[in-house]
Amino acid sequence: MFINFKISRRMLSLGGIFFLLLAGFVTKNWIMVSNSPVTKPIEQIKTDQKVMALTINVDWGEEFIPAILDALDKGNARVTFFVTGRWAKKNPELLKTMAKRGHQIENHGYSHPHPDQISVGANQEEIKKTERIIEGILGQKTRFYAPPYGEKGISGLRAADELGYQTILWTLDTVDWRSDSTTEIIIKRIVNPAIRFGIKPDKKGAIVLMHPKVNTVKALPIILDQLAREGYVFQTLAELITFDQIGDTTS
Numbered sequence: 001m002f003i004n005f006k007i008s009r010r011m012l013s014l015g016g017i018f019f020l021l022l023a024g025f026v027t028k029n030w031i032m033v034s035n036s037p038v039t040k041p042i043e044q045i046k047t048d049q050k051v052m053a054l055t056i057n058v059d060w061g062e063e064f065i066p067a068i069l070d071a072l073d074k075g076n077a078r079v080t081f082f083v084t085g086r087w088a089k090k091n092p093e094l095l096k097t098m099a100k101r102g103h104q105i106e107n108h109g110y111s112h113p114h115p116d117q118i119s120v121g122a123n124q125e126e127i128k129k130t131e132r133i134i135e136g137i138l139g140q141k142t143r144f145y146a147p148p149y150g151e152k153g154i155s156g157l158r159a160a161d162e163l164g165y166q167t168i169l170w171t172l173d174t175v176d177w178r179s180d181s182t183t184e185i186i187i188k189r190i191v192n193p194a195i196r197f198g199i200k201p202d203k204k205g206a207i208v209l210m211h212p213k214v215n216t217v218k219a220l221p222i223i224l225d226q227l228a229r230e231g232y233v234f235q236t237l238a239e240l241i242t243f244d245q246i247g248d249t250t251s
Helices: 002-034 062-074 084-090 092-100 120-138 154-162 184-190 214-229
Strands: 042-048 051-058 080-083 104-107 209-210 245-247
Touching: 051 062, 051 154, 062 092, 062 214, 080 084, 084 092, 084 209, 092 104, 092 120, 104 120, 120 209
Parallel strands: 051 080, 051 209, 080 104
Antiparallel strands: 042 245
């Protein structure tokens, strides 16, 4: 009995040491993985061409989509809609209409959580769930991801990166979701953007962020008309990124 007890304690000690070494190895490798680089979000495309991409994030506001589509048709503009999976699931026919009218449909996660507050795995499930829904409706896979709230912490960026997605942010923000964003203010933020950090934003290659709101519907035709008079053309993100190299203006 005495010998068996002594052997058991020795085995227990060895087992404990092995466990600590294994834990250290796993932790070390987890840290190495967590510190590996991720692809930076696209915020603007560097180009001398007068080309812009309008992006519209959709998790609500379907009642304004038909008017937005009409304004885009009249303005000869093609945009990129980033939709949540839960919205697409509730509005499959409207999603089909958006795609049929020449607009790009991309991924805005499923339930619009804060990406910075959930794990890499949870972020990936948000993206994959939406990907499956959109593919089921349109028969095409999404490849761009606009994180809710524009959050760009490591959790969301790594999730998108590992799934082969490019994360998209923006150059110019309409901030149209705010109640004090009047039609005039929305127009000015895009047509004549204010100086930020001592720099006047360059509209060439800009990515513009919008949402389906009543004042956006009113502002959109004016934005399209005024910028078209300046010589600007409005393309989808897939088209815009073919212009020169990726830029970064909002960090």
